[in-house]
Amino acid sequence: MSRVPGWLGRLGAGLTEMGDRLNARRAQAEKDDDFDGGDDFGRSNGTDRGGKDSAASAASTANGNGTPPQPPSPPSDTLVAAPAPAARPDPAAAVPWGMRVAAEAGWRLLVLAGTVWVLMRVISAVQLVVLAFVAALLITALLQPTVARLRRYGVPRGLATALTATLGFVVMGLVGWFVVWQVMENIDNLSDQIQDGIDELQRWLLNSPFHVTEDQIKDIAKSLREAVGANTDEITSAGLEGVTVIVEALTGILLTMFSTLFLLYDGKRIWQWTLKLVPAAARPGVAGAGPRAWRTLTAYVRGTVIVALIDAIFIGLGIFFLDVPMAVPLAVFIFLFAFIPLVGAVVSGALAVVVALVTQGVFTAVMALLVVLAVQQIEGHILQPFILGRAVRVHPLAVVLSVAAGGMVAGIGGAVVAVPLVAVTNTVVGYLRSYSQEPALRTSPVPRGATATGVAPVEHRPSS
Numbered sequence: 001m002s003r004v005p006g007w008l009g010r011l012g013a014g015l016t017e018m019g020d021r022l023n024a025r026r027a028q029a030e031k032d033d034d035f036d037g038g039d040d041f042g043r044s045n046g047t048d049r050g051g052k053d054s055a056a057s058a059a060s061t062a063n064g065n066g067t068p069p070q071p072p073s074p075p076s077d078t079l080v081a082a083p084a085p086a087a088r089p090d091p092a093a094a095v096p097w098g099m100r101v102a103a104e105a106g107w108r109l110l111v112l113a114g115t116v117w118v119l120m121r122v123i124s125a126v127q128l129v130v131l132a133f134v135a136a137l138l139i140t141a142l143l144q145p146t147v148a149r150l151r152r153y154g155v156p157r158g159l160a161t162a163l164t165a166t167l168g169f170v171v172m173g174l175v176g177w178f179v180v181w182q183v184m185e186n187i188d189n190l191s192d193q194i195q196d197g198i199d200e201l202q203r204w205l206l207n208s209p210f211h212v213t214e215d216q217i218k219d220i221a222k223s224l225r226e227a228v229g230a231n232t233d234e235i236t237s238a239g240l241e242g243v244t245v246i247v248e249a250l251t252g253i254l255l256t257m258f259s260t261l262f263l264l265y266d267g268k269r270i271w272q273w274t275l276k277l278v279p280a281a282a283r284p285g286v287a288g289a290g291p292r293a294w295r296t297l298t299a300y301v302r303g304t305v306i307v308a309l310i311d312a313i314f315i316g317l318g319i320f321f322l323d324v325p326m327a328v329p330l331a332v333f334i335f336l337f338a339f340i341p342l343v344g345a346v347v348s349g350a351l352a353v354v355v356a357l358v359t360q361g362v363f364t365a366v367m368a369l370l371v372v373l374a375v376q377q378i379e380g381h382i383l384q385p386f387i388l389g390r391a392v393r394v395h396p397l398a399v400v401l402s403v404a405a406g407g408m409v410a411g412i413g414g415a416v417v418a419v420p421l422v423a424v425t426n427t428v429v430g431y432l433r434s435y436s437q438e439p440a441l442r443t444s445p446v447p448r449g450a451t452a453t454g455v456a457p458v459e460h461r462p463s464s
Contacts, residue, residue, distance in 0.1 A: 308338030318371030
């Protein structure tokens with residue numbers, strides 16, 4: 001037999017072994033590629049499978065027995081890829097979600113607190129101007145319905161504004177003059193009655209079950225006299241500062257009158273000019289919140305005036321029939337202090353009870369206290385919910401906190417304007433929240449099927 005076929009067989013076997021090694025190296029390289037880049041997993045998997053099928057087919061054809069050969073062991077010179085180093089996580093992703101939310105809210109609150117602090121510093125620097133303008137807003141809210149009614153009757157705007165403002169300022173001036181006149185007329189009689197009341201109170205304490213001795217009463221009186229003598233300089237300086245207070249009060253009154261006239265005459269145009277200062281994206285929401293805030297302020301002022309008038313009339317009648325001196329000035333004080341919710345009623349009622357105690361005795365003071373408590377309970381539980389309504393409903397805790405904060409920031413004026421400011425803010429925030437939700441409601445898909453059945457109104461038909 002010739003040696004040529006044997007040589008050809010060895011050559012074919014060597015080529016087959018070389019092809020198997022090439023297929024093994026290709027499979028190892030494709031496996032390394034799949035390990036490094038996982039995005040093309042499906043495509044490389046298909047290529048692997050195709051390559052392996054073709055290699056198996058070639059091996060089966062070469063062996064001639066139709067059975068796939070065992071995969072050969074990789075050669076010793078094959079390089080194994082080193083594992084890639086683990087990537088470091090993103091620092092933002094490493095921070096817990098709750099801490100990220102707290103940090104986001106924290107810096108926004110700091111910015112807001114800084115803005116409020118700067119605003120309060122500016123307001124405290126021009127406190128007189130701010131209080132005068134706020135007082136003008138309150139007076140305008142009280143008088144503006146009268147101007148609108150006169151305008152409906154055909155009165156020109158300038159004349160309607162002049163008549164309303166003149167009438168309002170004359171009434172307020174007459175009330176102030178009447179209070180001062182009554183106090184000056186009764187100050188001498190009141191001092192004598194106070195001295196008699198103090199003597200009667202001293203006798204009552206000596207005979208009371210509190211076991212108060214005369215020496216203790218004398219010690220208290222001596223301490224009071226010493227305190228007054230020690231603070232003479234402070235009292236004198238306070239009297240000198242009273243001139244500055246009077247000048248500031250007159251300036252504030254003039255600013256209030258001037259601002260009220262222009263707000264009554266040109267309030268709509270001033271509001272339209274203010275809207276131009278608002279960014280265009282937020283202008284529609286602010287334009288809708290403004291009229292609602294004004295209605296809330298008007299309802300608050302009118303309701304408070306009515307409630308204060310009722311308190312002053314009924315408490316004044318009660319202390320008048322109890323023969324308490326200066327019943328009319330006390331009634332006016334009750335009317336004025338009623339503009340400070342909760343706190344003003346307590347202070348004015350306590351003033352009336354103290355005057356009754358030092359002038360008419362313990363029994364009259366107790367009766368005056370009963371009158372004050374009865375009227376204030378009727379006011380708090382019946383009159384305010386009925387007159388003020390839901391438009392200016394503010395929680396009592398918010399009322400107390402706002403009055404305290406306003407009093408600390410701006411004194412009596414701050415206590416007066418604190419509650420209407422909170423009521424207006426509540427109205428504005430509620431409207432802006434509902435306004436921000438309207439686009440989502442308009443762009444939401446129309447409910448269909450069972451959802452539409454669940455949200456659709458059910459019509460109840462009377463049974464035949």
